[in-house]
Amino acid sequence: MKNKGIRISVLYVLFFFIAACALQKDKTVIKSIHKPTRIGAVVDEFDIDNSLDDVRIVEPANVFNQRKIWVDSVYNSMSLDEKLGQLFMVAAYSNKGASHSSAIQNLISNYKIGGLIFFQGGPLRQANLTNSYQASSKIPLFIGNDAEWGLSMRLDSTYTYPWNMTLGAIQDMKLIEKLGNQMGKQSARLGIQFNFGPVVDINTNPNNPIIGFRSFGEDKINVANRAVALMKGFQNQGIYATAKHFPGHGDTETDSHKGLPTVNFSKERLEEVEFYPYREMIKEGLSSVMVAHLNVPSLESRPNYPSSISYEVVTNILKKDLGFKGLIFTDALNMKAASNYKNPGEIDLAAFLAGNDILLFSEDVPLAIALLRNAYNDKVITEKRLAFSVKKILKYKYIAGFSKLKPIDTTNLVQDLNDFQNDALQYELFENALTVLKNKEAILPIKNLESKQIAYVKIGDGNNIDFVKTLKKYADVTVVEEDNLDALQQKLRNFNTVIVGYHKSDAPWKSYNFNNSELAKLDFITRNNNAIVTVFANPYALLAVSDFTAINGLIVSYQNSAIAQKVSAELIFGAIGSKGKLPVTISSEFKTNFGLETEKLDILGFATPESVGMNSAVLGKITDLAQKAISGKMAPGMQVLVARKGKVVYQKSFGNLTYSNSPMVNDTTLYDVASLTKILATLPNAMLQYDRKNIDMTTTLGQMLPIFQDTDKAAIPFKDLLSHYARLKAWIPFYRATISSKGDPLTTYYRTSSQLDFSTKVADNLYLRNDYQDTIMKIIAESKLMPEKKYRYSDFTFIILKNYIEKLTGQSLDVLSDEILFKPLGANHTMYNPLKKFNKNGIAPTEIDTYYRHQLIQGYVHDMGAAMEGGVGGHAGVFSNSMDVAKIMQMYLQKGSYGGHHFFSEKTFDDFNTCYFCMEGNRRGVGFDKPQLGESGPTCGCASMTSFGHTGFTGTMAWADPEKEIVYVFLSNRTYPDSGPNKLSRENIREDIQQLIYESLQD
Structure with a gap:
């Protein structure tokens, strides 16, 4: 016996070597064997009495020969018990500890089992056990998983996809095939060959306790179409699909794990409805079928006889009538629907005699093998019958690449299984x-x-x-x-x-x-x-x-x-x-x-970066820049949002409202957006008036406001004004004239409580006299123009524009902005003077003011000039969060349209987003900032020249790029606790984040 064993081992190695050499000789053939589309293309003629030479798979002739050599060589080297062992796929767990894994090792070493179906555990533990088990097995093991909605059906730390009932609502079969591809990739990554799915039961009984959501639905065509699509996805990736539960578990009210369900349909009804998905899948190359434990009187005359052990069901109907040539699995033999009928071992023998190839979840493998061996010796099981199933199993192992199986690479396994896709x-x-x-x-x-x-x-x-x-x-x-x-x-x-x-x-x-x-x-x-x-x-x-x-x-x-x-x-x-x-x-x-x-409206939705051609891993680096800014005391916290192609794909909040113990920033935290006010509130109002022909690019300042008619500013055209090309001063600290040399508010201008002529609130317990806004305009009108016409950024532009809009409409800018823009957009977190609606704890403070208002500025506008206008400035004063800012920027990207509203015409947007003075070195559009023309400027230098946006003194930025369909929003309170050196700008945090956004593009 010892010498015989040696001879068999030598033959086995020799045949293995011949097959490997043949494969190495024709690399083209190897590639074709492992094309995913070859999986499951089983078209052999099957009759249990026919010669096994008739069993074939669609493949090039030389590959067929190589497969046949390998299968025959392995089969001929096996003992009877080794052949019988191939029929068993045993339940394995990666969460049961050493005693369980030792028991599995015993079954592999001593009973030569052919495969494992893994149940609960974790992916890394399962991978390590699989490698260990495969190393112990003479012939590589089939590895299977119930992964109907992804590996998470059994494993922790893995992804959950929608249930079949959800997929049943989807009308795009290519999308379901795409899901099958993704699930197949994950199974392959974990060293699995069989996904025991899809479920193709037609759920016509709402009270079904075990199928229900696992079914694609109650219509046979819908079920078949989705099952075929999912199957194709699995098999595209080299994973064998398993249609279950034959002959049809959909109209039952008993859980077959607990008892034997009865299906009372006629054979004609079963052939017309329940068998339909199987026929369609078989046409498309179905790899395997799982047979259920069901009592089907119209198919099996013996009362309460499980379909899984019925020769009529398995062989006559599934194999002969339906012409199925692939592998046939029993459902788990430990389920009460089967185990209540026959004892362990006996049920295994009955299932094999019925025509099943693989016996799943046997309760007693040693006993079952003993009974099968006795049946073989007693000629109850013929050599031809045994060889048929075992060689079929080996054939499938060969197609799965078992002639050169490699261990599972566990490097980054969990990360790969939880891919951003x-x-x-x-x-x-x-x-x-x-x-x-x-x-x-x-x-x-x-x-x-x-x-x-x-x-x-x-x-x-x-x-x-x-x-x-x-x-x-x-x-x-x-x-x-x-x-x-x-x-x-x-x-x-x-x-x-x-x-x-x-x-x-x-x-x-x-x-x-x-x-x-x-x-x-x-x-x-x-x-x-x-x-x-x-x-x-x-x-x-x-x-x-x-x-x-x-x-x-x-x-x-x-x-x-x-x-x-x-x-x-x-x-x-x-x-x-x-x-x-x-x-x-x-x-x-x-x-x-x-x-x-x-109806689909043109509003922002939500998706992942990969959905719109971006890379999540690259965008993930934004976190490092945000933390760099916070740890470097460039800003205590911030919000960052990225949208592309109408989808928000990145929205995160970082840090706290202050550097001390304070609330964390979240997506609803309000920030003083500073100069973003110009394009979020004032500019849309001006564009509306432009659209209504009340102004055009040649309208002069003198025509817009009487206060400028007799000044040196009267002839400044609207286009020059909004392009910061009007020779206006950058800024005047209006507040200084209203405080003492020590910085205290003068009583001529302020009161500590609201009074009739002093109701303009600039901070807590500080009210400015109401006529000072007129004084601000008078100061601007009388200010000297710069001696040379060149680009000079000026807050005066939008202070003037606000005054013009209010006089033209008879309404204040905050009311106008809310009515014509914020409310229609659903920008319910965007407003002037947010303390009228929100608690301070939800608003980021901007500064501890020691020079004017002498208090923490939180919920009041940081800009002193805007504060002196009651918090409603044309150049500053708006508070918002990243989502609301993105809505306005998306509206611009869509040239004035959002959510079914048309705020202004496309032509108006194009007119304002034009750089009229680029040739003179002025990068500005009309109201919008534009990318730098030289080395320094507001962007990363990677945005297109059609892009536009603005930045703000408090550490904010909003930018949109029509060419790449990108919206980028950055909000912070970098001015807290004081507005001294702008480290955020010096370190290019906003620009570097924008750079990452462009680096993440994959199309």
């Missing part, structure tokens, strides 16, 4: 899945934000953080909490739109159903309010709603994940339109394939 794809999937069922009077998307008072009410016990945060980025949305219905309605009476979010746990298997009190609350709100209902749960949850009449807007979001919540908020406000269709029927009104399309 995951979120990009997830956004795309949910954008295509969200389904609108009702849209009465076009309530979706919400438009005309200036006239909307919006409340949000939560129902359900799931989290709603990302939904609420995203809603608030679009509009002023008030969260209303109240259990008592009458008290709730009292709180809602001042709102004309109510968004209801039904949030359930996004964990698999947890209940998604409304309880009675939740149904009552939903009914009460929708009957008494103009309501939009968003269901972050399985669509079957809506079966409990008896009447949809009172619901004006109804969205099915399918899951309660963070991205599903964000994308749902996008749909409500129109950043995306709805595309999804119901995968199941929930009422006579809302049947399978029903779904309304909604």
